[in-house]
Every structure is written in C-alpha cells, then in structure tokens.
Amino acid sequence: MHRALLPIVLALSLTAAAADAPDAARTAKILASAREVMHQARYCALITVDGAGQPQARTVDPLPADDSLAVWVLTNLGSRKVAQLRHNPRATLYYFDAAKPGYVTLLGEAELIETVAAKLQAWRPAWGESLRGQIAREEFVLIRIRPRRLEIVSYAHGLPNDPKTMLPVMLDLP
Numbered sequence: 001m002h003r004a005l006l007p008i009v010l011a012l013s014l015t016a017a018a019a020d021a022p023d024a025a026r027t028a029k030i031l032a033s034a035r036e037v038m039h040q041a042r043y044c045a046l047i048t049v050d051g052a053g054q055p056q057a058r059t060v061d062p063l064p065a066d067d068s069l070a071v072w073v074l075t076n077l078g079s080r081k082v083a084q085l086r087h088n089p090r091a092t093l094y095y096f097d098a099a100k101p102g103y104v105t106l107l108g109e110a111e112l113i114e115t116v117a118a119k120l121q122a123w124r125p126a127w128g129e130s131l132r133g134q135i136a137r138e139e140f141v142l143i144r145i146r147p148r149r150l151e152i153v154s155y156a157h158g159l160p161n162d163p164k165t166m167l168p169v170m171l172d173l174p
Contacts (some may be wrong), residue, residue, distance in 0.1 A: 028037075033082070033157035034104045034150055038065060038138050041095035041104075046073060046145075048084040048091055056084060064126050069150065069173060071106065072122070073143040074135060077114070085110045091145050102154030105168070108145035113142040120140070130134055147173050 038044070046060045058081065063072040071093055075081060085091065089109040094102045113122055115155040119135045119142050134140060153161045159169045 038095040040097040044095040105151040107149045111144045114136035
C-alpha cells in the first residue's frame with residue numbers, strides 16, 4: 001500500500017470501529033433489558049397458528065432462556081400447541097411485565113424435541129434437577145423456540161416505542 005494512503009485507511013478503519021461500538025453497546029443493552037423483562041414477567045403467551053391460519057395464544061411457564069435467547073417450554077405431547085407446531089413451526093412468545101411496565105416479543109421458529117434421549121441431552125442445570133425426571137417421561141415434549149427477532153418496549157430500561165409510529169425497539173437475532 002502506498003505510504004500516503006496508509007493514514008487515510010487507518011483513520012477510516014478507526015472511524016468504522018468507533019461507529020460499531022455504539023451499536024454493540026445498544027445491542028447488549030437491548031438483550032440485557034429483554035432478559036430482565038422476561039425474568040420479571042415469568043409467564044408468557046405462546047402464539048402458534050392453527051390449520052385455518054388463525055393465531056392461537058395460551059399462557060405458558062417457560063424455562064429460562066439460554067445464551068442464544070432460545071426459550072424452552074415443557075408440555076404435553078397431545079396438546080394443541082404441539083399439533084399446531086407440527087403443521088407450522090412459526091411461533092411467537094410475548095412477555096408482559098405489568099410492574100415496570102414493559103414487554104418483550106420473540107418471533108421465531110419452534111422445534112419439537114420428543115425422544116427421551118434428545119430431551120435428556122437438552123436438559124440444562126439452570127432448569128433444576130427435579131425437572132429432569134419430568135422431561136424423561138414419554139407424554140412430555142420439549143419445545144425450543146429459536147427467535148429470529150426481538151421486540152421490546154421498556155421505559156424502565158430507556159427503550160420506549162417510537163412516539164410517531166408506536167413501533168417497538170427491534171433487534172434481528174443471528
């Protein structure tokens with residue numbers, strides 16, 4: 001590289017790195033805030049789509065999210081939600097914390113984990129030892145929801161919705 005261009009290229013590289021820093025910090029803030037809202041809410045609504053295309057919502061008691069923000073739900077193998085997810089794996093989780101107030105919506109796809117071996121392999125220590133026996137039972141299935149997008153409104157965390165459009169703060173997930 002020509003010596004005269006080196007300072008310019010270096011300055012542009014530093015500027016690009018500095019521009020990425022606020023995005024990384026904002027992403028970290030959004031993720032940490034979302035985890036807190038999810039924890040405070042405890043229960044959430046799991047929304048699936050039935051065979052007629054109608055969204056169906058029900059309250060679930062999810063297991064703690066993992067590092068990738070995937071959420072796990074233990075449910076009965078014969079439930080409507082399992083049948084609906086077999087037909088259409090798209091799912092949404094909606095957490096609402098009335099105390100703060102704030103909400104988190106996770107939009108993604110669900111995977112059904114049904115074999116005893118696979119369920120036991122999926123088990124996480126954070127879920128507690130007592131849950132390991134329930135997971136192994138044949139009549140239960142684990143649902144893993146892998147979010148593609150996170151939406152959040154949390155005034156307590158400085159993440160309000162857009163005042164003109166009412167859109168929440170959104171983050172596409174890997």
